[in-house]
Each structure stands twice: as structure tokens, then as C-alpha cells.
Amino acid sequence: MSTPLPPATRGPLGRRFTEAVARGALELPVCDDCGRLQYPPREACGHCLSPSLTWQAMQLTGELLAATTLQHSNEAYFAERLPRRVGLVRIADGAQAVVHLVDDSKPGAVVGVRAMLDRSAQGVLVAHAVGGAMNARYRDEFTSPA
Amino acid sequence: MSGAIKGYDDVAVTAPVSWGYARRSEQGAAWFLAGALRALLSASGLVKDDIDGLSVSSFTLGPDTAVGFTQYAGLSPRWLEDLPMGGACGVIALRRAARAVQAGDATVVACLAGDTANADSFRGLLQQFSSFSRDCVYPYGAAGPNASFAFITDHYMRAYGATREDFGRIAVAQRENASHVSHALLRKPMTLEDYLNARPVAEPIHLLDCVMPCAGAEGFLVMSVARAEALGLPHVRLLSTIERHNGFPDDAVQYRGGWLYDREALYDGAALGPEDMDFLETYDDYPVISMMQFEDLGFCAKGDGPAFVRGHTLTTDGSFPHNTSGGQLSTGQAGAAGGYLGLVEALRQLTDQPVGRPVAHARHGLVSGFGMINYDRGLCTAAAILGRADA
Numbered sequence: 001m002s003t004p005l006p007p008a009t010r011g012p013l014g015r016r017f018t019e020a021v022a023r024g025a026l027e028l029p030v031c032d033d034c035g036r037l038q039y040p041p042r043e044a045c046g047h048c049l050s051p052s053l054t055w056q057a058m059q060l061t062g063e064l065l066a067a068t069t070l071q072h073s074n075e076a077y078f079a080e081r082l083p084r085r086v087g088l089v090r091i092a093d094g095a096q097a098v099v100h101l102v103d104d105s106k107p108g109a110v111v112g113v114r115a116m117l118d119r120s121a122q123g124v125l126v127a128h129a130v131g132g133a134m135n136a137r138y139r140d141e142f143t144s145p146a
Numbered sequence: 147m148s149g150a151i152k153g154y155d156d157v158a159v160t161a162p163v164s165w166g167y168a169r170r171s172e173q174g175a176a177w178f179l180a181g182a183l184r185a186l187l188s189a190s191g192l193v194k195d196d197i198d199g200l201s202v203s204s205f206t207l208g209p210d211t212a213v214g215f216t217q218y219a220g221l222s223p224r225w226l227e228d229l230p231m232g233g234a235c236g237v238i239a240l241r242r243a244a245r246a247v248q249a250g251d252a253t254v255v256a257c258l259a260g261d262t263a264n265a266d267s268f269r270g271l272l273q274q275f276s277s278f279s280r281d282c283v284y285p286y287g288a289a290g291p292n293a294s295f296a297f298i299t300d301h302y303m304r305a306y307g308a309t310r311e312d313f314g315r316i317a318v319a320q321r322e323n324a325s326h327v328s329h330a331l332l333r334k335p336m337t338l339e340d341y342l343n344a345r346p347v348a349e350p351i352h353l354l355d356c357v358m359p360c361a362g363a364e365g366f367l368v369m370s371v372a373r374a375e376a377l378g379l380p381h382v383r384l385l386s387t388i389e390r391h392n393g394f395p396d397d398a399v400q401y402r403g404g405w406l407y408d409r410e411a412l413y414d415g416a417a418l419g420p421e422d423m424d425f426l427e428t429y430d431d432y433p434v435i436s437m438m439q440f441e442d443l444g445f446c447a448k449g450d451g452p453a454f455v456r457g458h459t460l461t462t463d464g465s466f467p468h469n470t471s472g473g474q475l476s477t478g479q480a481g482a483a484g485g486y487l488g489l490v491e492a493l494r495q496l497t498d499q500p501v502g503r504p505v506a507h508a509r510h511g512l513v514s515g516f517g518m519i520n521y522d523r524g525l526c527t528a529a530a531i532l533g534r535a536d537a
Contacts, residue, residue, distance in 0.1 A: 007285050009273060014281035040278040040521060065399050068296035069349045074269045075288035084288045088297045088522065090398050096522060098286045098293075107304065124285055 004076035006141075008108065008120035010100035013041040016055065017115070021123030024145045026115035029053040039095040047094065060097075062090040062131055064105050077119070081141070089113055089127055102138045103128035116142040151415055157244045158374035158381035161189040164501070165264060166360035167329045167478060172341035173205040175217045178260035178480070182363035183219060186256055189488070190367055190379055199225035199252025199368075201243055203235035203259040203482035206267055225252040232517025233429040234389065235259055236364075236486035237528035238361045241387045242358065243368035253369060254327075260363025261481025268359045278521035282452045289348050291431065291519050292356060296348035298523070299397040299434040303350060306449040310454065313433035314341035317475055319355050319460035320430065324460075324472025326502035331360055331397040331478035348514050355432050362480030364490045371535075380497035382532050385510070386415030397523075403516060404527035405442040413444070416510075416531040420444040423531070425467035425495060427488030429516040430475050435524070436468070439514045443529060462503040470495060471502050489513045489530070496534045508532050 010018065013029075020027035029038040031045040032052040044051050067087040073079045087101035089111055097113065105111050111127040118124045119141060126142055128134055134142075162186040166178050179202065187193060200223040202212035210218070212228035223247045229235045236259065243255035261267075272290045274280050285381040287293060318338050320435075324330035326334055336354065344353040376382040388411060391406025405412075413419050420443065428439040437451035445466075446454040458466040471477060471491040474484045492511040494500050 005461070007273065007288055010281050010285075011277050013277075017281075035236070040282040066297035066300045068293055068300060069346070070287045070289045070293060071346045071348065073271055073288045074290055078287050078289075084287060086289070086293055088399065094396055096398055098283050098522065100286055107300065118285070122285060 004080065005120045006118045006122065008115045008122055010122060013043070017041060018121070018123035020055065021115045021117055022121070022145055024140045025057045027055040027057050037092040037095050039091060041098055046133055060091045061110055062113065064107050064111050064127070065090055065096060066107055067101055067105070087111070087127060097125050099125040099127040100138070100142070101127055102134040103132050105129045105132070114144070116117045116144050118142055151411060153415065154244050154248070154384040154386070156370050156372070157384045158369055158371045158535070159228045159240065159384055159493055160369065160374050160381040161186050162490040163189055163365045164329055164487070164490060165363045166260070167331055167360060167480060168219045168220040168533045169331060169360050169478070170264050171361040172264065173262055175204045175260055175262050176210070176215055178262060178361060178363040179204065179207070179215060179258050181367040182258050182260055182486065183256055186365050186367055190398055191377060192254065194221060196254050197221060197223065197256045199223050199243060199246050199255030201227040201239040201255060201257045203231065203239065203485060204261050204516060205230045205271055205481040206261045214250045214341060223252070225255065231485070231526045232482065233431060233485040234515030234526035234528040235482050236489040237387060237513060237515040237530045238389055238526070240368065240489065240530055241389060241528070244384055247368055247370055250533055253373065255368040256365065257368060258363065258365045259486040261483060262363060263359050263361040263480070264534045276520045279519070283521065292348040292351050294519050294522055295296060295432045295434065296351045298400050299350050299432065302401055306452060307439065308452045310342060311338065312452040313355060313437070314338045315455045316430070316433040316436050316460060317341050319464070320469045320473045321476050322461050323470050323502055324476030327471050327477065329501065330472045330476050332358060332476045337354050346479060351432065357431055357474040357479035357484065360478035362478065362483050364483040364486035366490060366493055380499065381535050382493050383535055385418070385531040385533045386412050387528070387530040388412045389526070392525050393527060399503060400523035401438070402448060403438055403442050403524065405439070405514065405529055409442065409444055410480050411530055412531065422510050425470055425492070425505045427469055427492050427511065427513045429485065429488065429514055430469055430473040431479070431516070435516055439516065443514060462505055467505045470500070470505055485515055485517060492532050496532055
């Protein structure tokens, strides 16, 4: 029996995100014309429809808009690691990101969002309070390539 | 703000059918759609050759679409729609079919929605529901829409002081309504205590906030009033409809829906107001969304949903009949058919052929649709006001 792993399926833009995380960078597309950050990533600007976007390295912090504690998952990997928290973070105007929430931050808190690799070597966003730390139980789930 | 919209005076909606409800099935979606189509013919006395328009909505028909179903079922329509709009697909199919009949592009449109359900189908659906969801939601706990609606519910509760009891009132009343409906899959009596004690799924969402995916199909026919009368079919008048997609995209968390853009046009088109509605069928994927529809369709102000449910009885025989056959929360969500069931129930109430309890003196009903959690919010909204043919 194989060991369950987190979902590994991604499209081309998800793979582009992972490729940057694998070399230690959090990169997301930004519109060359209007400057808007695109999340979820896309190839045309969701604001001005420019066909010209550039993936840029960035640091992300933002307000935790909402959070939940999962007591059920459709994937065996997560089902073996319940309960666990996920959150929704405002990372820019018009952009909010679903993240692994790895501390006990409450909505309204300002969290820092990092890009790390999960156990399927896929890039994912991981958040905890600015100045805080990842809860120890998650340490074997996520790695930060140097 | 919408401009002057053509009315629907000559449009009749008939033959509400529900077919094949089961917790799981080894049959494919096309089998369920065919079952509903056969039920439409049986209910109307028509034959396949009379159907010259077809609308199909299904999540599990893939790799086929409506096109494949025409060959499967041996139909040769001159008008065809494939509507992947989830919980809004019923009202939107009705909108499309009505205009086809008015324009003469079709004379009898069969509107169908149906899905199968088995151990793998739901998970498969969630893994690749959309490109945004595949890359930016599913990898984060694979909780499906429960997590997205947990965010929306959490945010709404904090913003407006809604309690779990308020959402429970909606679920409990729907369960009471479903207790009289023989094809409802969830009829075990539910008290508010049962609702509150149900196990957590994704806080603040608990088990009885969640629909049960199942297999089944729903359908109806759209034709001219003249045709319906010639066939002697009980029918319903379409008074007004609206739809909107990706409403309020700059709201960081969804707390209102696209109905707000066109609500005035909806009521103006029917020359009626919320107070004239004898019942309301909302899309109930989660109670918070039903509450949002009470607000955004004008039954109470934004944020007053909690006070509204505390001040009304939502059973079919109550002060505000809501989801009168039990909604998806008690019938089961047969995939896309969940986007039809409120409309089908409204047709039954307005032609005096309810499957459960009748709404007393029902003359006008409002049906609302919502769906397609492409990333973090439901993108599709739609609504229709229906009237008894002899009102």
C-alpha cells in the first residue's frame, strides 16, 4: 500500500508557481500595464485584460479574513492529519489566497504568507502570525528550499 | 441597472419531474437524464419527436456534453444548450428556453439536469472542479466547498451576529418540509438540538449544514401558453427573471450575491414586490447562502437575515414558506439537479400537484439559483418569479 501524499495535480500556472518555490522564491504574476497582482495566477490580467504579465518575486503579508478548522478531508493524506486549519488571507487589493494556517491566528490578525513545498513537492502557501512561528506539528509537512 | 426587458407573456412552464433519486448508483449520468426525459414525455403526453429544443446540465456526464446526449437519447433538436452553471442552472435553462420559444427557435424545450453518484465521483469532481480550485484550493486540505463556505459563514457570523441557531432554524424547517416528500433521501426528524450537536466538518460548518451528494434527475418543459392549453397541461406563467455572474468581484469575502444588481428589474418585470411572494425556493447548498438570498432578494435588509429567520416560521404551512419540499439539505443534491429542484417544486406548488405539503393559496413564487464555486465564492446567481396560470 502506498503512502498517501497531498494532491499533486496542478495546471501549467501551478507548475510555474512550484518551479519558483523549488528554487526558494515566492513568485506571482503582476500585470505589466496596470500593476495588479494576479491570484489565482492567470495569463491575462483580470483587471485590465492585458496579455502581458510578469512573474515577480515578493513578500506577502495580509489580513486573515476568515479561518476554519477542518475535521474532514476528501484526501487520505489530510484525513490522517486532522484537525487542521486553513485560512483566507488578503494578499493584495482584489486578491485573496487560501493558505495552510499553521498557528492559532484569528481572523483580523496580520499574517505572513510563505511559499513552501509540501510532501508532494508542490508549492503551497503557508501562513502564520507576523513574528510568530509554525506550530511544530506541521514541520514535517512543509520544506523551504534554501 | 438593466434597461427595458422583454416580458414572457406567452411562455408556459410545465411538467415538473423528479426521477431516480438514490444515495449512489452504478449507472451513468445519461441514464438519469434519459429517465427524466421519459418522465417528461409521460407527464405531457408528448413523444420524442415533439421535443425540438433541449437544455442539459450535468457534472458527471463527461466526457460528453449535451451534444453526446442527443445521440444517446435519439433526439434531433434544432436548439441545444449545455449549461454548466451548478445551482443556477434551473433558472438559467428556463431563461434560455423561454426566449427560444418566444423567438420561434424551438416549440417544446425539454430542460434536464441530472447526475450519478458513487464512491469516486464526488472526489473526482472536487479535484478538478476548476483551474483556480485545482491549483489554489484543493491542495489546501481537500475539504471541497465545505472549506470555502466555512470562510463565508465565519465571516458572515462575525459581520452580522448570526448564530448557529439561526442557520439551524432554516435546516430544521426544511427537514420538516421534507418529511412529507417520499423521494427525499433525508427524512429523519431533526430538532434544533440535533442540528447544533451534529459533528463539525469545517468550523463553523457542521454535518447538518451540508447537502448529501446523491444521484438523480429533475426536469420541466417550456412551450407557448397556446401549446400548453392545446395539450391540456397544467402550466405556470413566467413573470420575470434575472441572472448575473461574478457579482461584486471586489468583495474580499462573499457576503452578498449578484441578485442585488438586478433585483429591481426582477420585481419591476413582474409588477410585484417581495410581499407578493407566497413562497420562496432558495439554493441551499449551505444555510448561510439561503440567508443571503433572503436579504439580496429583498425580504429583509442586508445583515437582518438572523432577525428574519427568528421572526418567521419557514415551514410550508408557516409565515414564510421556504424550500417547501425540503431543499437539497433534505432531498439530497443530485449534482446539477440540485439547481433545478427549487424550480420544479415551485412548478408543482403553482399547479396544485405538490409532492409534500401544499402552500395554501399559492399564486406567486420566487425561485433563486446560486452556484459554481470557481475559487472562493459562488459566481452564478439567477432568480425567477412564477405565477399561477389562472391568477
